[in-house]
Amino acid sequence: MNLFQALAYFLREASKSLVRSWKSSLLAVLTIAISLFVGGLFLLATQNLSARAAEWKDEFQVTVYLTEGTTRAQRDDLYDLFDRSFVREVRTISPEDALATFRDSFPSLSEVFSDESGEMPFVASVELSVDPSKTESLDPWVESLRVNPASEMVDDDRDWLRELGRLIAVVRGIGLGVGGALLVAAVLTTASVIKLTAFLYLEEIRTQRLIGATEFFVRGPFYLEGLLQGLLGGLLALALLALAWFGVRPSGEASFWLPLVSEEFLDLPVQGALLLGGAASGLLGAVLSLRRESLRGPESD
Amino acid sequence: MIRFFGVTKRFPGGQTALRDVSFDLDAGEFVFLTGASGAGKTTLLRLIYREDVPSEGQILVNGRNVVGLPAAKVPYLRRSIGVVFQDFRLIPRKTVFENVCYLPMILGESVKRQKEIVLDALQSVGLGHRMNAFPRELSGGEQQRVSVARALINRPDILLADEPTGNLDPELSLEIMHLFAEVNRRGTTVLLASHDPGMIARLGGRVLTLDNGELVNDDMEEPILGPDPAESLT
DSSP: OOHHHHHHHHHHHHHHHHHHTHHHHHHHHHHHHHHHHHHHHHHHHHHHHHHHHHHHHHTOEEEEEEOTTOOHHHHHHHHHHHOOTTEEEEEEEOHHHHHHHHHHHOGGGTTTSOGGGOOOOOOOEEEEEEOGGGGGGOHHHHHHHHHSTTEEEEEETHHHHHHHHHHHHHHHHHHHHHHHHHHHHHHHHHHHHHHHHHHHTHHHHHHHHHTTOOHHHHHHHHHHHHHHHHHHHHHHHHHHHHHHHHHHHHHGGGOSHHHHHHSSOOOHHHHHHHHHHHHHHHHHHHHHHTOGGGGOOSSOO | OEEEEEEEEEOTTSOEEEEEEEEEEOTTOEEEEEOSTTSSHHHHHHHHTTSSOOSEEEEEETTEESTTOOGGGHHHHHHTEEEEOTTOOOOTTSOHHHHHHHHHHHTTOOHHHHHHHHHHHHHHTTOGGGTTSOGGGSOHHHHHHHHHHHHHTTOOSEEEEESTTTTSOHHHHHHHHHHHHHHHHTTOEEEEEOOOHHHHHHHOEEEEEEETTEEEEEEEEOOSSOSSHHHHHO
16 A cells, blocks of 8 residues: 555544544544643734834834033034944934924823923933944943933933843743643643544454554554644634634724734744644654553553 | 474463474465364464464464564564454454455555455355445354455465354355365465364364364364365365
8 A cells, every 4th residue: 555545544544533532532632722722822922022022123212312501512522422333313302392292192291381381391302213233232332322421311222122022032931831831731632532542442453453454554543633633723723813813903902012912913834833733742642642552452462 | 384383372370272282284285273162272373373472482484483573574474364263353343345355455455456356255255245234233154254255355375264163054154164165275275273073074184183282183084075175065
């Protein structure tokens, strides 16, 4: 029998077995689906957070708030520091521009700073757009901006991006840990289900061996059964993830965090990896359950 | 074709099923293996197709040392031996056709060829009309005949049969024996375990007699019906 015929036979037998013992098969499929769903949720969150972090890194900006009453020479010294190859754009924001932006952004608070008082609450600032590929060499430069007498304060996005990077790593780690633990449970469940099926057909397996079937033919249908259970579990997990994603997106508009973690669905390669992970865990469960001693009959062989 | 050298089989509980059994079977022989229940007939057959291994001694089948045969090669030994099991060993969830077709299928025969040879084998045991039935729908005798058809499907070098007519009425028993004789006439070595002295006396031929695990007799018996088993039945 060639490989194609063998696979067709395995597929027939595995499908029959899945239907025949559908309750235990469903248990294995659900266990795999739940573990992949939980792992997939974390992957969805880290994928979106990573994408946002990349965007923010691309928009990396340093804001220098200028000290009032500095001399022209001090200000020129500061502006000399802006003349660097990694500074893409320099935008000067006057106190009036800053006030107008504030009023646009927070209309309900626009009356707090009335024109009648004559006081200007904002100071002039300079926004520097920086090439992110050179951000690692920026520490001494930012420090030189901070100590310049013409700068009142320097805002640097990098601290926040570093924190975000750490958060993504933690979320990814938790996802891998929880998803991994659940996947181990899923593999063991699949192994138990396949083992039960194999024991159910122990006499049949012995007969197949006695009339000349090789281990490849005896075990093939069980391996494929495990693989199919895993694949179905993976498909179910993807469907649940898609449902959850569609369900969460509309309510995300009212939240800060939800859009961060749910803007895009899982990338195609990640979806493929989830399916393959399911299939591999099902197959692994079948392989574990069919170690030679598991299927040995009363006779030595 | 089959050679036993001082074969002893002891089970873990201490019971000895065979004691120092030695004999030769030449290619094309038709041999009865007889003895009372528990004499060791089934154990001897199981050693030939490597369902079990002897505690002592060596067994050669078709020139191959069965005792030292690696596990991976056992299926290929079994494909050259047709076995009619005492308890039929049919696969309950498969139809008669699928049961008989299993070996041709794993040997890679085309679907058309599978149908041809399975139908031929089933017709030879009078069950061509029951190929879509499941074993549970068959009588004991019919199941026995399916088991015979499955054993013969691959035209084996050796045919082992453990009480193959135990569940059959005399008329069907004769038909099955006729079939075995035909197979033997085509060159297959037949070793048939039976404790039916009437059948053995009627057919005659070489008879190995086991008693409490020992080979106590290896004689030629004159048939009541004639010198050739096939002729005796026709």
